[in-house]
Amino acid sequence: MSRVNCLGVLVVDALSAPIGEYPVPKVRTQVNTQTIRFLPGGGAANTAAALGRMGLDAGVFSKVGADLTGEFLVHDLQRVGVDTSGVVMSADETTPFTFVGIHGDGDRTFIHTPGANLTFGVEDIDLEALLSTEMLFYQDFWVKPAIDGAPGAELMAEAQRRGVVTLLDECWGLGPNRETFEMMLPHCDYVMPSLDDMRAIYGAEAKAEEIAARLLDQGVGTVVVKMGAEGCLVAQGDEATHVPALAAEVVDTTGAGDCWDAGFIAGLIEGTELVMAARFGNACAAFCIEAVGGAAGVPSYGEVRARALADARE
Numbered sequence: 001m002s003r004v005n006c007l008g009v010l011v012v013d014a015l016s017a018p019i020g021e022y023p024v025p026k027v028r029t030q031v032n033t034q035t036i037r038f039l040p041g042g043g044a045a046n047t048a049a050a051l052g053r054m055g056l057d058a059g060v061f062s063k064v065g066a067d068l069t070g071e072f073l074v075h076d077l078q079r080v081g082v083d084t085s086g087v088v089m090s091a092d093e094t095t096p097f098t099f100v101g102i103h104g105d106g107d108r109t110f111i112h113t114p115g116a117n118l119t120f121g122v123e124d125i126d127l128e129a130l131l132s133t134e135m136l137f138y139q140d141f142w143v144k145p146a147i148d149g150a151p152g153a154e155l156m157a158e159a160q161r162r163g164v165v166t167l168l169d170e171c172w173g174l175g176p177n178r179e180t181f182e183m184m185l186p187h188c189d190y191v192m193p194s195l196d197d198m199r200a201i202y203g204a205e206a207k208a209e210e211i212a213a214r215l216l217d218q219g220v221g222t223v224v225v226k227m228g229a230e231g232c233l234v235a236q237g238d239e240a241t242h243v244p245a246l247a248a249e250v251v252d253t254t255g256a257g258d259c260w261d262a263g264f265i266a267g268l269i270e271g272t273e274l275v276m277a278a279r280f281g282n283a284c285a286a287f288c289i290e291a292v293g294g295a296a297g298v299p300s301y302g303e304v305r306a307r308a309l310a311d312a313r314e
Helices: 042-055 070-079 129-131 150-162 178-187 196-201 208-217 256-270 272-288 301-313
Strands: 001-007 011-019 036-042 055-065 083-090 098-105 109-113 136-139 165-170 224-227 232-236 239-243
Touching: 001 042, 001 129, 001 208, 036 042, 036 070, 042 055, 042 070, 042 109, 042 224, 042 256, 055 070, 070 083, 083 129, 109 256, 129 150, 136 150, 136 178, 136 256, 150 165, 150 178, 165 178, 165 239, 165 256, 178 196, 196 208, 208 224, 208 232, 208 239, 224 256, 224 272, 232 272, 256 272, 256 301, 272 301
Parallel strands: 001 055, 001 136, 011 098, 055 083, 136 165
Antiparallel strands: 011 036, 098 109, 224 232, 232 239
């Protein structure tokens, strides 16, 4: 079985729903919700947890605080089979935290405390352990300012020199920043960005096909532009294919893109062709948005695979 190492951020998410409105000082100082759940969040946590839930071999490399919330993250990831030996616990910083307001339509808004994400650097990583893998997934680009850009590009270049398959996904975070993003592209076998985020750096009217072509021209092997409810666009060489999203009951879209990544990687590990791997991604994302939390709804690999194959037959 191929090993997947996820390099990114770990966050404690407090997910509260439904949010109809936010408090306003001296006008409406309190609003009430029906539920709140504390779950692992952040791209690396969501994708690694989804891979673990599917029974795949995943490790995570990140930095958290040496506090109760950091211990919670590590324990919860271990519970679903993720190797957390690459997680550094800092006594001087706090664990990243996000209050996630889930709105009635499943959309979300965030109040975020970056914590240890701001200082997570190459010096915190056991590079030999990170690169002892078949796949390296660089996640949460624009969230890790001490690595994103030139240090991350060199890390990915070294991974490719060692024959490791390199993948990249971004997150709005402290970006978007076109210059640092484009530093990474020549060293990526797969890039799976969000259409909305790419439009922030390539133009609000840019089409998915145009963005994919631009990224391919900069040396990326394969581009998948994720388009939410519209599915995704898979592009390689001169070919681009739109893969519609699967029908799903939208409960919470938190982590949908990260779980899509996990499903797509699972398809690559199985050796499926690219469009089918994208269907695996769509299936995993569908399971994700049907439950509250980043990867809480992801089932076994067999169930994800069966949903993807059923969609392919329709």
